[in-house]
Amino acid sequence: MFHKEGYKIMTLTAIILIAINIVSYSLINLYWIKFGILVLSIILFLLIIQFFRNPKRITSHNDEHIIAPVDGKVVAIEEVFEKEYFKDKRLQISIFMSPINVHVTRHPVGGKVTYSKYHPGKFLVAWHPKSSEENERTTVVVKNEVAGEVLYRQIAGAMAKRIVNYAEVGAEVIQGSDSGFIKFGSRVDVFLPIGTKVNVELNEKVKGGISVIANATA
Incomplete structure (x- = not known):
């Protein structure tokens, strides 16, 4: 579950990273470079989305x-x-x-x-x-x-x-x-x-x- 404040950033990040990988696969001939860019993109995206996770918490309400x-x-x-x-x-x-x-x-x-x-x-x-x-x-x-x-x-x-x-x-x-x-x-x-x-x-x-x-x- 993710916080609503993160949806815009996560979507924009995904679009940019997908675009970068499409360009790299079109212009770069060396497979290991293309693969490296893909791996780095996945790691970066995972780092971004973990910032916006919103785990459900059950609070025991007590005014004291x-x-x-x-x-x-x-x-x-x-x-x-x-x-x-x-x-x-x-x-x-x-x-x-x-x-x-x-x-x-x-x-x-x-x-x-x-x-x-x-x-x-x-x-x-x-x-x-x-x-x-x-x-x-x-x-x-x-x-x-x-x-x-x-x-x-x-x-x-x-x-x-x-x-x-x-x-x-x-x-x-x-x-x-x-x-x-x-x-x-x-x-x-x-x-x-x-x-x-x-x-x-x-x-x-x-x-x-x-x-x-x-x-x-x-």
Whole structure:
């Protein structure tokens, strides 16, 4: 199963690769070169489509649970000053997505979207200290009675050239449902109240829509 954001890119890639192979078979006499181009085309196409896979995930809905919004590795658990929305100290959990991870973003909690904003920006590598402030990104806040307001931020990286965000202010969203997509990268930060009980450790691998990264009640 593939994400809808990938169909256009996958189709265009397939057309270009087919055209390249037709031309190569017409103009190149050496069989091993034609075969090499075919093999490379297949590998490239497989790499492209794996970016857009969208496996079905069954989320156990629980307002006390903060679930991982994306697949990846936990690269930061720290107290930071969140200056865009809360304007106070928050507990930040950052999840980095490698090129082989699923790149679908899911709502970490269910509730009402109270804030959703896109920021154009740079494409620094995801682990750059200023990537969360200077890179292209979207910030979304979802509120429910148990967890309060939970902010998550999609951050583009060196490879990610477009962030897709479906969250609209005022919308009621379901925990674990599709909230967006980062094409070819990169990182998602989750901001929680100080004192929130964290259930993951640095370098731990998590699954979006499945892994409980924190509890809303300490």
